[in-house]
Amino acid sequence: MSIAVPFLVLLLVGAFAAYHRLRLPVWVALTAVALLACWLLGASGTATAVAAVVTAIVALPLLLPQIRLPLISTPLLGFYTKILPPLSETERSAIEAGTVGFEGELFSGRPDWQVLLDQPAPALSAEEQAFLDGPVEELCRMVDDWDITHVRADLPPELWDYIKKNRFFGMIVPKEYGGLGFSALGNHKVIQKLASISSVVSSTVGVPNSLGPAELLMHYGTQEQKDHYLPRLADGREVPCFALTGPWAGSDATSIPDFGIVCMGEWNGASVVGVKLTFDKRYITLAPVATLIGMAFRMYDPDGLLGDKRDIGISLALLPRDTPGVEVGRRAMPLNSPFQNGPVRGREVFIPLSQLIGGEAYAGKGWQMLVECLSIGRSITLPSTASGGAKLAAVVTGAYARIRKQFGLSIGRFEGVQEALARIAGNAYTISALSEASAAAVARGELPAVPSTISKYHCTEMGRQVAQDAMDIHGGKGIILGPRNYLGRSWQASPIAITVEGANIMTRSLMIFGQGAILCHPWVLKEMKAAMLPEGDERVREFDRNLFGHIGFAISNAVRSLWFGLTAARFGKAPGDAYTRRYYRKLNRYSSALALCADTSMLLLGGKLKFKESLSGRLGDVLSQLYIASALLKRYEDQGRPEADHPLLAWSLLNAVHKIEVALSGALRNFPVRPVGWLLWALIFPLGRRATPPGDRLSRRAASLLMSPNEARDRLATGVFTTPGPTNPAGRINSYLPAVILAEPVERKFLKAIKGSDIEALTFSAQLDEGVREGWITAEERRQLEELREMTVDTISVDDFDAAELRSAGYREEHEPRREVA
Known part of the structure; x- marks a missing residue:
């Protein structure tokens, strides 16, 4: 056998041990058995002996505390205390105040998905549900948003x-x-x-x-x-x-x-x-x-x-x-x-x-x-507000896109509109899952410092994107303010959520990864606490225990990242069903990549890392999208794996995975130490970037869910106010959708008759009369078309005002003459 075989075996056994995170004595035992087998099978005795010596040189100092502590751990402790970044009062309080939930698993490089799946499905008490169905529903019926925002302020x-x-x-x-x-x-x-x-x-x-x-x-x-x-x-x-x-x-x-x-x-x-x-x-x-x-x-x-x-x-x-x-x-x-x-x-x-x-x-x-x-406030109020607005915008924009017609077609059939509808559907689905996940964490008694910043930032950012896409689809209907406009105020208000409780720019660039890198990492906070202990043997032993745990963790993540990159994460144990198992495997891959990048960044940059806000922001994006994808998968499991939701789930997960690769790519291409960035790229993307955003076919499927009644659409609309009423134009438009779809075949038949010059009348009413008289439509079909026209007019109509109504009260008082009262 070749003299290279023992060294190849040594490498493969080490990679196997690192991938599975086996303890050092187990690695040594496996290596010894493997080298012995090589020698018995005819490998070069000299090469086998050299490989054994190399193993001993590496293993013995690490296995023997009397050698490792004074010669390795103590000098490294001195170096570590010099590069340990000073923590401000703000940072120290943030780290000490929060608790770690499943986000800690995502930072581990090898998430235990059962921890996530074992969390109880979020459920309201009977009293809470009764309050939603009673006082909350009644309060929503009482709301006249135009009166609130324009008349009374x-x-x-x-x-x-x-x-x-x-x-x-x-x-x-x-x-x-x-x-x-x-x-x-x-x-x-x-x-x-x-x-x-x-x-x-x-x-x-x-x-x-x-x-x-x-x-x-x-x-x-x-x-x-x-x-x-x-x-x-x-x-x-x-x-x-x-x-x-x-x-x-x-x-x-x-x-x-x-x-x-x-x-x-x-x-x-x-x-x-x-x-x-x-x-x-x-x-x-x-x-x-x-x-x-x-x-x-x-x-x-x-x-x-x-x-x-x-x-x-x-x-x-x-x-x-x-x-x-x-x-x-x-x-x-x-x-x-x-x-x-x-x-x-x-x-x-x-x-x-x-x-x-x-x-x-x-x-x-x-x-x-x-x-x-x-952390509690960020987990509830702003994400919940974004969820309510996005979910309503999704179902109503879908209905509007089906009802509103241009060139004889529903505008939702145009591919450009479908792209925007798909973004609305996917983002609304994602916001709903993420906001509920953060609320559930608080309900379990956690203080979710990192998830709360993730939820606040991404829910409000996605909410702003939903508002923008909905405005684009509605066109003039969205920009003309008045009692009929259900989007304009949401569009105006979207930057407010971006700004409050921590500006989103700083939340992303400073907080998400800044907190997560220390609070969620399985070893960093332990090392920091060990380094802060009083001088003595206990300090060295505690630091030694965490340091070598951290070293093994880093080597494991490097090996796992390379393996997942070479195999596109197609192999390995993963939970879920046949549809979602591939996504769990992808998240395993990116969890390892995040842990590897985080360790490398902290080692090389030390205290300077918190000033590298672009790098911190991109790594924060990776952690965020991992958490978001986890929330999506948990929601899918909690809801009984509904097949009808597959287009929304797939769009949202593919979008998250693509964003992870974009963020990792940006981090590595701009890594401050360029050769290290190249090495990390080789480990994480050995075959290049492969993730792509959701494709056109999937986007069309997601968009179509919003434009017709179905169980996935109903689930998305759960929890928002869609009751039609005089002060809820969005609820009215949403309620029209079934009747509009039912009338579409009659409408197509009627329009065909008009285009074929079989109907010569010019006004809609006269055309209906002629259509019934000539037998093109029945009296019942005429009623359907009249109702369709009424629903369409209500859907597309906007408000207008007397010029004086739009002037402020102060202007009117100063410039307009007062009328004498007799």
Whole structure:
């Protein structure tokens, strides 16, 4: 046998052990057996001996702690502490506050899919479902979005009263405090349905049930605070807001200049220790109508009234609106989506320490409190709003594309329109799965720091794409505002969700991978904690244990990436059915690739990685799309693997996989250390990039699902308000679809008669008369065509106004003469 055989065997056994992540002693034993077999089968004795010596040189120092610890681990610990990136207060709090769910498996390079599939399917309680079917449905019926957004720039009094009376502001407040005690999933479903009829109503209800006084009080409030405030928040006696953002501190909220000085002051007639606050906040939702203001500020104790620490840190407090010195400014107007929003200011506003959320014990812990609650808010309100808007846009745009005709054809039959319809269908399906997955994580008791940023970013970005495509298909119907327009306000409001609770640009480039690389990685956080231990043998041993676990992890991912790249991930154990198994295998491949790229980036760039925002953003995209694809597969399993959903599932998964390869390609082609980028490319894409976006045939199948009644379309529409009514034009158009399809054969026959000059009349009514008289259509078919014309007119009609109606009240008062009243 060739002298190369023992070395080839050595390589193959090492690759096998690395792929399966076998322990080092197992690798050594397998190698010894394999080399012995080579020698017995006639391989070169010299070559076999050399291969054995090489194995021993590598294995012995690693197997013997008395050699490995002083000669390898201790020097590497010294090097590691030098390259360990310093963590800011913001980063440290974000890492410590979150929990890790299935996203940790995706970062492992070898996901255990059973962990995902074993999670219980999200399900509402009977009480939550009854609330959706009752008070939520009724509130949606009451909504007149044109009246809210154009006439009043506010909810009418009866809506405010109904929301408070039915405890919409107290959905998350426990029942013992008078709230509804709903789960995160129940909260998600309510916001989703409200968003499908009015973003103003959904934000008004959503904010008190996300980041705000109620959430903070439930987690950190003193018992006295809970007993006093939670019942009042639940029944609407208190309307809350939370003031965090200011002119000089937006995304960098830890740099807030608003401050509070510990001092003596008077409160309710008594002299007490408290805080004198000076603050300037803006963009505060519900501030103009709020009666209770949550406040974030930096707390100082210059006179040492509370101890030796002078800069206590960011703290949170509750300010009743009528507190002397509190100034609520005039309203802001967020892109013609007039939810209540405005500034809050104050100078030397005194409150006692009892108004700190959690009392004095939580002074200085405000940022960690916020990070934990922000992850919950990001997981619910904004993704749910995007889901409601996207799902409604999908089904109504599909109906509109079937009803609206140009050149004698439904516009949905044009391939250009079908491309946009397919994007709408796939993105709406994806948003629905992703938003529900993040809500389910919160419902399970997790604090999903990384999934919440993924969900917030991608749901709002995909929601904006859905709004754009829907506007393109509707054309003039979408751009002419009025009571008949159900898209214009959503299009105007789409950038709002992109901006709030962390601007999307910074969320993608700084947060998703920045948090995930440390929090989700199976070894990095452990290594960091080991390096921070006090000097001593325990520190070295702990670092050694995690370091070599990390080294084996990295080698395994390199081998797995190469194998998956060479085989296109066609082999290997995977769950799912015959339709989805291939996608699980693809995700296994990209999980290994992500872990390999992340390890390489952190090793070579160290603390500089967080300044490489383009690289961080692209690797964040890979992690995001892996999580999104997982949510899609979990939804498919939870719903019983419905075959009718295959076009939507396939479009969404192929889109996710293509985005993963685009992101990986961008990361590797622009890797800061060019030779390393080339090496990574060879490992990850040995045969080049192969993933392609969804094709035309699949896109046509996805688009067609939106344009006719079917079970997949019904599932997509579940949870949004489609009840037809005078103030719900979208619901009316959606309800027309079955009758329109039923009338289409009659319409084709009638149009054929007109084009063939068998009918000579010019007006529609006269043509119908002639058609019946000449026997081209029956009286019943005439009725169908008349109904079709009425439905089509309602579908395509837009509003117009007297010029004076469009002028502002201020303009009219200044420029138009007043009429004398007799």
